[in-house]
């Protein structure tokens with residue numbers, strides 16, 4: 001099994017901007033997959049195999065499904081979303097704030113975006129809890145086929161409920177685009193799967209940045225450097241999705257002398273492109289600079305970067321408001337990324353703080 005990785009900023013843009021004219025997103029082009037050469041337990045399979053949703057389609061089929069998604073996410077009420085993130089953040093912090101210690105990955109950055117996204121879909125609490133546990137089962141890899149079937153059934157139930165009683169939520173707005181039940185199910189799974197893990201990584205790595213980078217130490221709390229600066233820096237030099245967007249050359253192609261045969265996947269390294277020496281973006285000029293590729297570019301660029309930033313910024317800000325003396329409980333060198341090519345998330349983020357630092361009483 002073989003493939004290519006685009007590591008310079010121009011190469012990344014060349015690939016992303018020439019989809020679908022020269023490079024296709026459709027994994028039907030993946031020769032090793034067609035020939036059955038990709039091992040069933042390959043981690044690449046879960047992230048690169050064809051699914052019937054916008055992420056893997058080109059041209060008009062992609063445009064139609066993507067329009068449904070952008071129509072739905074642009075109608076999200078950002079004030080309500082921020083309020084819901086604060087409520088979720090408070091519930092999560094309330095669960096550990098009396099202990100003086102926490103693992104902010106397991107107890108904060110991992111669950112928070114999933115709960116926020118489920119809320120955007122207008123699920124009841126039970127539906128939401130069920131979908132969260134099924135997505136977790138799917139990502140855990142324990143009996144993924146059964147988890148996938150159960151998740152599809154839960155998303156179909158949500159679709160039917162929203163067809164009967166539409167609201168002002170992402171699921172109801174997707175229905176407005178005349179998607180079939182099957183398209184609804186796959187689109188709900190795509191949006192939840194595309195939204196939650198990267199936003200978790202951005203929050204986790206954002207907290208780490210604030211707690212370990214001397215340029216933030218002591219200054220975020222007094223407002224000298226806003227948390228949004230920390231997030232910008234993470235999006236540049238530790239993007240939540242470091243390598244992805246598999247593309248396939250349509251016919252033999254070459255780029256700067258490198259032959260790109262059809263049938264072999266070409267991944268885009270957003271992490272490498274962002275740190276391309278030829279870019280000459282001074283690290284001190286990264287805050288506020290949106291020229292990074294963390295949200296990709298071209299036809300499949302992330303349709304919701306502003307929502308992602310809003311969730312992450314609100315979550316990070318609330319944590320620092322609630323636990324102003326929060327600090328790492330282990331040396332920074334003991335923090336590690338989860339294994340894997342596609343996502344950059346920490347395994348754990350142990351912190352400590354004064355247990356009485358809870359500024360806001362329970363039950364607000």
Ligand code: HEM
Nearest residue numbers: 054055066194195198199202240245295296300302304308
């Ligand atoms: C920090 C958080 C996020 C990051 C770093 C991120 C990054 C990305 C990237 C790199 C892609 C391109 C994938 C590819 O071409 O294969 C993408 C696509 C996508 N993202 Fe995001 N994303 C984030 C949050 C979100 C959120 C909050 C939502 C929805 C509420 C979302 C929905 C999607 C969807 C639906 C696509 C597929 C678009 C298409 O194929 O046309 N993402 N995202």
